[in-house]
Amino acid sequence: MSVLGLAGGAGTLLYAWLWIMVPTVEEEVRDAGTPVKARGSRPLRSPDPHESGADDSPAEGRRRGLRELLIGVVLLLAAALLIAYRLGADIRWGMILPLAAIAVGSVIAWRQLDESRRSALVNSAGADRKMGLLRVCGGLVLVIGGLLFMISGTVAFDIIWSSLAASVAVLAGVVLVLAPWGLKLWKDLETERSARARETERAEIAAHLHDSVLQTLALIQNRAGNEQDVLKLARAQERQLRDWLYRDAPDGEGNLSERIRSIAGEIEDAYGHPIDVVVVGDAAMTPGSEALVLATREAVQNAAKHAGGQISVYVEAGERPEVFVRDRGQGFNPDEIPADRLGIRESLIGRMNRHGGTVTIRSGPDGTEARLTMGAVERDRL
Amino acid sequence: MTAVPIVVVDDHAIFRSGLKADLDDRVEVLGEAATVDEAIAVIHAVRPRVVLLDVHLPGSPAGGAAVIAGCTDMLAETSFLALSVSDSAEDVVTVIRAGARGYVTKSISGREVTDAVLRVASGDAVFSPRLAGFVLDAFGTAAVAQVDDELDRLSARELEVMRHIARGYSYKEVAKELFISVKTVETHVSAVLRKLQLSSRYELTRWAADRRLL
Missing domain, CATH: 3.40.50.2300 (Response regulator)
Structure with missing residues (x-):
């Protein structure tokens, strides 16, 4: 450093630069704390992924790149002007200076815009994507190249290069002086912004917990005397909270697994018997699997109504989705269902058969298991 | 005792x-x-x-x-x-x-x-229906190991045992269902546990799931 310091005071400048650029401890801590991803690979589902922490990493990088690009453009323009001036071109400063003032004013205004509006503008300009960036860079190179070429038509080529070197040196000095200050300002802004985002997120979580868990706890205290009610409330709340904590955003919605989970939840709420759902694989909904879901609903409802106790639902989704519904009731004889009882006959067996599926019901003193298979004809008797 | x-x-x-x-x-x-x-x-x-x-x-x-x-x-x-x-x-x-x-x-x-x-x-090993579901998800329900020692796949019997446990069957019920002894069921479950602990397959599945490749 001291050697550099001797070298024309460059070291002093470098020191000042580093002093400003190296993030303070607080900034570092905040940077590290920003993404929710720190909490295992399954992020808390934040209510709006476009707000809060979600846009931090890639968008921020892009924005930073864009900022540097803009600074570069301004400096290059100034350089071009200076060169032209030095080469004796007729530059009407009386016109350029007001224009520059306007430009600076608009930049200031631009910076006043809040983050979201600015990124919306950037997004609509297409500068956030790789191709957009490429286009901007290509355009710049062409314009600057064109300008240089134009000037080189009027002046000797070697003069251009020597004055270009001179102006680059001057510009480097200006950048050294001004850029750290500007960047520092930006950093402060960003630190502030991420703090706000975290605060929003925390408030969302608090609001959610208040609406769900706290309300349920209050209800449970009210009905402490009624065991059945308490159990039902606790189960429902548990399911809801699990959904919120562990399920990934809405990508699974409308899939077979999601549908079966949600009907199991409904029936659990309605009858108060715990229903365990285990799903392997997943499949998109088709008319066939729609029938499978409705038939599963009928089977689970029967189990909850007549058998009670623990009910297990196992779904193997694949090319030929299969559902097993098992209860621990006293069992019944499937051949002795009265003709007027349409539940099992129509809603379960009839519906599955119409869609090319099969139902096998086995019942005994240890409980009943219904096996619903969609797809190929099935002769296997379990 | x-x-x-x-x-x-x-x-x-x-x-x-x-x-x-x-x-x-x-x-x-x-x-x-x-x-x-x-x-x-x-x-x-x-x-x-x-x-x-x-x-x-x-x-x-x-x-x-x-x-x-x-x-x-x-x-x-x-x-x-x-x-x-x-x-x-x-x-x-x-x-x-x-x-x-x-x-x-x-x-x-x-x-x-x-x-x-x-x-x-x-x-012995203890599998809940949910863990059995995880295993079936990770190892797949179709792939069947030809040799019992193969770590990355389940044998046909192990697959069958896992399916029954996922369906809510106890070991005793699985044994009755598959006409084997409870001891044999326990052996199968222990074998699956070993595969789950040693196989690299689960890592692959997790990797794929995290990136929405599945």
Whole structure:
């Protein structure tokens, strides 16, 4: 450093630069704390992924790149002007200076815009994507190249290069002086912004917990005397909270697994018997699997109504989705269902058969298991 | 028959006392712990046969897997049974791969926990329907190993046993269903546990799932 310091005071400048650029401890801590991803690979589902922490990493990088690009453009323009001036071109400063003032004013205004509006503008300009960036860079190179070429038509080529070197040196000095200050300002802004985002997120979580868990706890205290009610409330709340904590955003919605989970939840709420759902694989909904879901609903409802106790639902989704519904009731004889009882006959067996599926019901003193298979004809008797 | 000595590790005191009250006299609780470091110390001090281990524990490093990692010198005499409220495959499979002999959900009854403890104490593995579901998800339901030693796939019989457990069958019911002895079911389950602990397949699946390739 001291050697550099001797070298024309460059070291002093470098020191000042580093002093400003190296993030303070607080900034570092905040940077590290920003993404929710720190909490295992399954992020808390934040209510709006476009707000809060979600846009931090890639968008921020892009924005930073864009900022540097803009600074570069301004400096290059100034350089071009200076060169032209030095080469004796007729530059009407009386016109350029007001224009520059306007430009600076608009930049200031631009910076006043809040983050979201600015990124919306950037997004609509297409500068956030790789191709957009490429286009901007290509355009710049062409314009600057064109300008240089134009000037080189009027002046000797070697003069251009020597004055270009001179102006680059001057510009480097200006950048050294001004850029750290500007960047520092930006950093402060960003630190502030991420703090706000975290605060929003925390408030969302608090609001959610208040609406769900706290309300349920209050209800449970009210009905402490009624065991059945308490159990039902606790189960429902548990399911809801699990959904919120562990399920990934809405990508699974409308899939077979999601549908079966949600009907199991409904029936659990309605009858108060715990229903365990285990799903392997997943499949998109088709008319066939729609029938499978409705038939599963009928089977689970029967189990909850007549058998009670623990009910297990196992779904193997694949090319030929299969559902097993098992209860621990006293069992019944499937051949002795009265003709007027349409539940099992129509809603379960009839519906599955119409869609090319099969139902096998086995019942005994240890409980009943219904096996619903969609797809190929099935002769296997379990 | 003498009671099986166990240690209960969970960071919620309410849960620990509730669990202790629910367990029947076939087990004897020798100690309790609430954090990773406490657990490692208590386990080394009382040398239990089985440790009931919560998957989520404070400490650094945190989690039930860290407790098992701190007790590797005792794995020959002490078995770990993971207890969890978590639904995430990650948490459960991590602690199983660290060396736990089974996994049960916290909502099961005291008698069932006791049964599971005894099963683990006799050297067998304990699979809940959900864990069986994870296994089927990770290993696939179609791929069948030609040789029993193959780590990355389940044999036809193991697949069948896992399917029945996922459907809510107890070991005894699985045995009756498949016309095999309970001992054979236990052997199959232990084999699956071994594959789950040693295979690299699960990592692949997790990798794919995280990137939405599946």
